[in-house]
Amino acid sequence: MKEEFNIISNLIEENTRVLDVGCGNGDLMKFLQENKTKDIRGLEISKEKVQNCLSKGLTVIEGNAESDLKQFPKSSFDYVILSQTLQAFLNPELVINELLKVGKKVIVTIPNFGYWRVRLQLLFKGTMPVTENLPHEWYNTPNLHMCTIKDFYNFCSSKNIKIFKSIALKKSRISEINKSNLNYKNLDSHLGIFLIES
């Protein structure tokens, strides 16, 4: 978690306006507030988590990214963050489009379904993968649309979404993703972090 927060924080310029979509209990918001910018908002679907955030004095709105991002004007945030939530949406493509409208830049992090540990579970055990990052069983997972680093990379190029920066994370090892090492990073990283723009 800490590494992911650091990477996200390093992608953000100081004193900018940030929206964290699916902000959970506000840990990332708090981290960014202490390190980067005071001007940060959150959107979260769980009442309990929204209440936790508000209790800490964080500005969070209870709402659903699929329907409630529309209320923010175009380009009203310098950065919109979607941390490990894309896979939980009914329609991830729609959400990405909404994010790109609301934010001048968008940071998306995805738990990589192409990670070799995940692949091995399906290959050898023959069961749906359960990992530290993806702890749910197939029958209770909130994750509807799992994807790999390569899937997301290809999605961006096919939709003409500019990738400013793409970073792979394995444990605490950070590396850049590019066209030539894509297949390797897709196999050897548990998390992908993308800075994109429409």
Added chain:
Amino acid sequence: MNKNIDTKKIIISNPLKLDCGKEINNFPIAYETYGKLNSEKSNAILVFHALTGDQYVSGKNPITNKDGWWSYVVGENKPIDTNKFFVICANVMGGCMGSYGPSTINESTGKQIGTDFPIITINDMVNAQYELIKYLEIEKLFAVVGGSMGGMQVLQFVANFPDKAKLAIPIACTSSHSAQNIAFNELGRQAIMADSKWENGFYSNYKLNPDKGLAVARMAAHITYLSEKGLQEKFGRKLQDRDSLRYGFEADFQIESYLRYQGSVFVDRFDANSYLYITRAMDYFDLSKQYKGNLSDAFKKTKTKFFVISFTSDWLYPTSENREIVIALNSVGADVGFVEIESDKGHDSFLLDVPSFLKTLGDYINSTYKIINERRI
């Protein structure tokens, strides 16, 4: 009902132009304060009361001898802690607890003003209370807070005075009264006016009181403050002090007895004309119309931080209407948080012991106070 209430009061001498066109001056605004104003004057919270509330937010209400109407929220070690904050609450204009209203005595005639009182609006109420803030020499409030009609006043206050409050918390309210809201208020007004003792609003001249009409108004309104589930769970079809139906029109059911009781205690503390005037002010409230149909323009200039709260079972001011406020605020980039609190207690949830509401509200106010003070905005 203005029975020589010994209450704190200021006389506002500045002329105030009302929305109806009439200008008033030298009128009283009654208020109460709790806690102490700190030396930087940075800990003041203005609380706005709802339709039948008054300035006695906390402690014992000297008129009714009951707990103040927001005792769960305001007081020592409560979510709005009076050890820390200086809480101000004024009786709204049109009210009957000492502020300028239909039961105020007209000094030239020695009689109550009655329905010669001008029609007032939420805007007028807020402008009058702003005079109180000036009188108390508070340059900037830490927060303005209120539920229901109090929430409407919060919205109007920030629209009128965008740099006078650091934080605004409208709870269970709306930016414009819906047809359903107006319908229920009209029902209440008609009940009062149908009472033969109303005498076109001059009942006090005849030493009369349209208490039957006012009680019916209260009973009808009271139903709108609760939820179907809450009513069913609390009362169901339980009978009142009897084992079987009596085949008559007495209060066989507990819910009937409860409503009759609510009606009867209300008439002892509230003035029928005040009820007419204040419900009218609520019906006239349409903040977006004040800004040519664009609600966000009401908040365009504001630097105030907002926290909007609604309740799941509130069908009088439902979440959808509270969300409209959030959407308008977001569209002008205002700093707004929002949560819908889970509760079966209907619209009245904001007045009652709803732990997740009280905790979230208290924690939010206290963390925000700390953050704002650290940043010295």
